[in-house]
Amino acid sequence: MREASTRRLRLPRGEGAGAWLCAGSVALSLLALLALLALLTVRGLGHFWPSPVELVVLEDGRQLAGERVREVPLAQGDGVERLYRTGNRDLDGDRWAWVRVSAIDAVSHPADLVVLERRRWGQAIGRLAAFEAASGERIEGEAAWTALESRLDELGALRDARDRLREEVILPLAARRGGEGSAESELTAAHGRLRELQAAMAGGRLILAAADGDSLSVPLEQVLGARRPNAMSTLDRLAAWGEGVWRFLSEGPRAANTAGGVWPAIFGTVLMVMLMSILVTPFGVLAAIYLNEVAHQGRLTRLVRIAVRNLAGVPSIVYGVFGLGVFVYGIGGRLDSWFFESALPSPTFGTGGLLWASLTLALLTLPVVIVATEEGLARIPDQQREGALALGATRLEMLTRVVLPMAAPAMLTGVILAVARAAGEVAPLMLVGVAKLAPQVPVDGDFPFLHLERKFMHLGYHIFDAAFHGGDVQAAMPLVYATALLLVLVILVLNLTAIFLRHHLSTRHGALTRR
Amino acid sequence: MPLVKDQRSSPDSAAIIDFPPEASSLAIRGLSLAYGDKQALNDLTLRVPRHRVTAFIGPSGCGKSTLLRVLNRLHDLNDEVVREGEVLLEGEDIHSPEVAVAELRRRVGMVFQSPNPFPMSIHDNVAFGLRLQGGLSKRKRDDIIEWALRSAALWDEVKDRLRASAWSLSGGQQQRLVIARTLAVGPEVLLLDEPASALDPISTLKIEELIRNLKSHLTLVLVTHNMQQAARVSDYTAFLQHGELVEYAPTDTLFTNPRLARTENYITGRMA
Numbered sequence: 001m002r003e004a005s006t007r008r009l010r011l012p013r014g015e016g017a018g019a020w021l022c023a024g025s026v027a028l029s030l031l032a033l034l035a036l037l038a039l040l041t042v043r044g045l046g047h048f049w050p051s052p053v054e055l056v057v058l059e060d061g062r063q064l065a066g067e068r069v070r071e072v073p074l075a076q077g078d079g080v081e082r083l084y085r086t087g088n089r090d091l092d093g094d095r096w097a098w099v100r101v102s103a104i105d106a107v108s109h110p111a112d113l114v115v116l117e118r119r120r121w122g123q124a125i126g127r128l129a130a131f132e133a134a135s136g137e138r139i140e141g142e143a144a145w146t147a148l149e150s151r152l153d154e155l156g157a158l159r160d161a162r163d164r165l166r167e168e169v170i171l172p173l174a175a176r177r178g179g180e181g182s183a184e185s186e187l188t189a190a191h192g193r194l195r196e197l198q199a200a201m202a203g204g205r206l207i208l209a210a211a212d213g214d215s216l217s218v219p220l221e222q223v224l225g226a227r228r229p230n231a232m233s234t235l236d237r238l239a240a241w242g243e244g245v246w247r248f249l250s251e252g253p254r255a256a257n258t259a260g261g262v263w264p265a266i267f268g269t270v271l272m273v274m275l276m277s278i279l280v281t282p283f284g285v286l287a288a289i290y291l292n293e294v295a296h297q298g299r300l301t302r303l304v305r306i307a308v309r310n311l312a313g314v315p316s317i318v319y320g321v322f323g324l325g326v327f328v329y330g331i332g333g334r335l336d337s338w339f340f341e342s343a344l345p346s347p348t349f350g351t352g353g354l355l356w357a358s359l360t361l362a363l364l365t366l367p368v369v370i371v372a373t374e375e376g377l378a379r380i381p382d383q384q385r386e387g388a389l390a391l392g393a394t395r396l397e398m399l400t401r402v403v404l405p406m407a408a409p410a411m412l413t414g415v416i417l418a419v420a421r422a423a424g425e426v427a428p429l430m431l432v433g434v435a436k437l438a439p440q441v442p443v444d445g446d447f448p449f450l451h452l453e454r455k456f457m458h459l460g461y462h463i464f465d466a467a468f469h470g471g472d473v474q475a476a477m478p479l480v481y482a483t484a485l486l487l488v489l490v491i492l493v494l495n496l497t498a499i500f501l502r503h504h505l506s507t508r509h510g511a512l513t514r515r
Numbered sequence: 516m517p518l519v520k521d522q523r524s525s526p527d528s529a530a531i532i533d534f535p536p537e538a539s540s541l542a543i544r545g546l547s548l549a550y551g552d553k554q555a556l557n558d559l560t561l562r563v564p565r566h567r568v569t570a571f572i573g574p575s576g577c578g579k580s581t582l583l584r585v586l587n588r589l590h591d592l593n594d595e596v597v598r599e600g601e602v603l604l605e606g607e608d609i610h611s612p613e614v615a616v617a618e619l620r621r622r623v624g625m626v627f628q629s630p631n632p633f634p635m636s637i638h639d640n641v642a643f644g645l646r647l648q649g650g651l652s653k654r655k656r657d658d659i660i661e662w663a664l665r666s667a668a669l670w671d672e673v674k675d676r677l678r679a680s681a682w683s684l685s686g687g688q689q690q691r692l693v694i695a696r697t698l699a700v701g702p703e704v705l706l707l708d709e710p711a712s713a714l715d716p717i718s719t720l721k722i723e724e725l726i727r728n729l730k731s732h733l734t735l736v737l738v739t740h741n742m743q744q745a746a747r748v749s750d751y752t753a754f755l756q757h758g759e760l761v762e763y764a765p766t767d768t769l770f771t772n773p774r775l776a777r778t779e780n781y782i783t784g785r786m787a
Contacts, residue, residue: 381631386592388643390620391620391624391644391647392648393617393643
């Protein structure tokens with residue numbers, strides 16, 4: 001049997017156009033896939049690379065500083081227009097500048113140009129004119145940069161200390177308050193320490209001189225990071241790139257989803273898909289067992305089977321509508337009126353949330369699991385079943401000891417297909433629970449730890465939102481690419497996990513070669 | 516649906532050997548069976564002698580495999596089957612409500628045409644039936660497994676790799692493993708449905724030798740297409756045609772001196 005699978009008959013190469021046609025199709029499909037992945041990777045990951053900042057002097061004497069983004073031929077006449085990301089939106093009203101290349105007098109890369117990442121208003125680009133410490137001491141010149149860098153490092157350490165204090169001391173204490181005097185006093189002490197940390201972090205600002213002569217005063221608590229891209233070595237850039245990628249993965253979004261990270265969306269996507277798998281697998285497998293092993297194989301069963309297969313083709317938005325009507329308004333509304341009356345009229349389960357989204361997607365992927373499992377069950381030769389029965393097994397023993405273990409790889413195939421489908425669905429989620437911004441992930445330290453009623457963020461929806469609903473599409477585009485790449489990777493990881501599991505199951509008894 | 520009994524072709528009793536009840540293991544009385552409206556067995560009556568090898572031969576579709584499956588009640592799985600008549604195992608009707616079908620199948624083991632080991636280790640395959648029964652210590656179970664594998668003449672080949680997948684064995688070894696698996700639950704009767712038809716000649720010889728050895732403590736019923744095989748291993752041979760028992764005699768007699776022309780035509784290859 002092993003030989004049979006390796007020595008398959010093949011279409012002879014070099015005889016007629018058939019083989020070439022097939023090979024060409026394979027090549028074309030592969031090229032399309034590779035192009036897709038390459039585009040996502042280059043555009044998405046390139047965004048985090050600290051590109052050099054150019055100081056541009058125009059013919060009319062104006063100056064601007066910014067990162068070169070791209071060039072576009074002029075609509076009328078010859079010449080090329082170049083787009084710069086200049087930042088400083090609070091000064092100029094725009095963070096982009098189009099410049100005609102022919103109008104450029106000189107381009108230089110001064111090492112002292114600073115790029116600031118700010119909480120509000122996005123990037124700021126300019127020269128560091130001065131740094132004012134909290135004490136009011138003013139430092140100018142090159143020393144200002146050193147002072148700024150060390151102060152930013154300090155602030156980072158203080159921020160970490162504050163977050164640790166909050167998470168490890170204050171929250172647990174607050175949770176077991178109620179009665180205990182010692183906890184109360186500890187809590188007061190912790191709050192005192194927190195205030196000290198806050199005080200140590202407050203104050204300080206920097207003055208930035210923009211290329212066009214304006215100056216900008218930025219309080220230090222607004223500054224997320226500062227760097228001098230032109231002065232960076234390749235190693236520095238690599239480190240900055242790694243930090244950028246890490247922050248993209250680990251932080252929440254900022255500036256209406258056009259900046260910052262996507263951590264809540266990653267978490268939401270994975271959690272939703274996992275919940276969906278947990279919900280869909282038992283139902284799908286049991287339904288498939290009934291259809292294939294229990295039901296009388298008559299016309300009705302065939303009809304049910306055809307209906308299930310057709311359900312797999314129903315557009316996902318239809319499931320979204322169903323989920324909204326039945327789960328959210330129907331069941332959710334009923335749950336609210338029974339158990340959460342005190343919170344009404346603000347809904348608890350009567351609005352979209354993690355549970356309803358997972359249920360809707362479970363429904364959506366149910367046919368996939370049923371069909372895959374059924375195909376696996378149908379492939380098991382009747383002789384295996386008869387062999388078990390002939391040894392005195394009951395039908396249930398036959399099912400659980402022989403049939404189901406043999407069908408397990410097929411079930412996992414079904415789950416893999418379901419995961420692949422569910423992780424990429426966006427349309428139904430928009431109706432049943434996805435949110436533009438839900439920085440709180442649905443799992444935390446508060447009972448019951450997993451908050452099924454909460455809205456959640458989703459990578460797919462995040463792409464849609466950042467690309468079409470952010471204020472600044474230019475700024476969001478690289479993040480859209482990066483998020484898309486991430487979505488592909490998340491689905492890949494989820495699938496690989498399931499494939500690994502399937503492989504493990506089917507090689508345990510050398511079954512792989514048989515099917 | 517009532518079964519139609521075709522009186523014209525009722526068996527010639529002179530051509531059918533009978534055994535005293537105390538020497539027979541299985542007794543089939545007036546057995547008829549139909550799949551839907553297709554008649555498969557028509558009023559069969561015969562006894563199967565204890566601790567002997569009895570072969571059923573006949574052209575394809577003559578009902579010999581169906582007969583074998585009735586003895587193990589595997590036809591229970593098919594809703595369309597209509598059955599009449601009775602089958603007695605040691606005097607007890609196997610279809611009576613008091614008989615638990617799982618228990619019956621432990622007493623009447625069955626080996627199928629192509630080897631069907633489960634996707635487990637060699638050890639677990641043989642342990643499968645024992646584990647279903649439960650109540651055995653691991654040591655006792657391992658003893659039975661070794662005994663079963665020895666009885667199936669497989670022990671020497673697999674004793675060093677009992678944990679290996681059963682599917683890594685060759686076809687002939689797999690079939691002997693299936694026999695060992697069946698022997699492990701301690702059957703009285705072993706039904707073999709063309710057990711060597713998917714095997715090479717050497718494996719076939721091993722299976723045949725095994726069959727001859729097993730009859731010292733088992734009643735064996737063999738269905739085969741291969742008349743040489745029936746002649747080599749069986750003590751008695753029954754010739755079936757169109758769902759009817761045509762001739763049933765000691766193997767030597769049936770092959771060298773058949774009583775009926777139909778039998779002679781079949782075994783000499785002159786099928787009408």
